[in-house]
Amino acid sequence: MQSLKHHFLMAMPHLEDPNFAGSLIYLCDHDHNGCMGVIANRPMDITLDALFEQLSLGGDDSPHRNAPVYYGGPMHKDRGFILHMGDSQAWDSSIQVEDGIALTTSMDILQALADGTGPEHFLVCLGCAGWDVGQLEEELKENAWLTVEGQGSVLFDTPPAERLAAAAGILGVDLNLMTRNAGHA
Numbered sequence: 001m002q003s004l005k006h007h008f009l010m011a012m013p014h015l016e017d018p019n020f021a022g023s024l025i026y027l028c029d030h031d032h033n034g035c036m037g038v039i040a041n042r043p044m045d046i047t048l049d050a051l052f053e054q055l056s057l058g059g060d061d062s063p064h065r066n067a068p069v070y071y072g073g074p075m076h077k078d079r080g081f082i083l084h085m086g087d088s089q090a091w092d093s094s095i096q097v098e099d100g101i102a103l104t105t106s107m108d109i110l111q112a113l114a115d116g117t118g119p120e121h122f123l124v125c126l127g128c129a130g131w132d133v134g135q136l137e138e139e140l141k142e143n144a145w146l147t148v149e150g151q152g153s154v155l156f157d158t159p160p161a162e163r164l165a166a167a168a169g170i171l172g173v174d175l176n177l178m179t180r181n182a183g184h185a
Contacts, residue, residue: 004136005030006098008154008167009037010146013178019074024164025129026083026150028095028103034132038081038103038125040155041163043068048124051080052114055107059114064122068160072125082109084122085152101152121156146171 009025020039027037048067052059059065072081082104088094093106112118131139139145146168154166168175 003030004035004147006150007147008150010164010167010175012144012146013175015144022164024167026155028097032133034130035136036128036130038072038083038128039070040123041160042071043160044071048113051124055110057111057114062114062116064113067124070123070125072127073129075128075130077127079105079127080110081105081125081128082122083125083155084119085156086119098150123155146173
């Protein structure tokens, strides 16, 4: 099995599942137990300011107050997943996904963002996406997803509405020109 950790999953136009249609997912882990990632292009109607207030973290002077909170996926919707640039060793409950990109699930990083001392580049996601062993591979065989190696610039420097097209552009593909009908050769 080839690991797709640090890869983007791009929903094909015919993927109609409302949880994933039009989604760009960044895979944070993929091994013999399955895989997990976060949807990186679906900002919700709440900002970090509301999250800081709900969790009593302060943050009135945080430079990140107006940053959007993202819908990370249909699993564990009550948990926060913070994808960020930097080293995982700076935070509790972190994994290093790739050099320079980590995923943290602990409160200390949210407190640091509220204090204005956290990472400069980050996505705060509520929920995640996950697949059991072999499930994603089946969906790939069914042409539900395109994959390409992940890039921090797409995650952190590209506006959310443009991230899916930017990831597809790495492959030289325009998803708008693709048919909604899947085929198998």
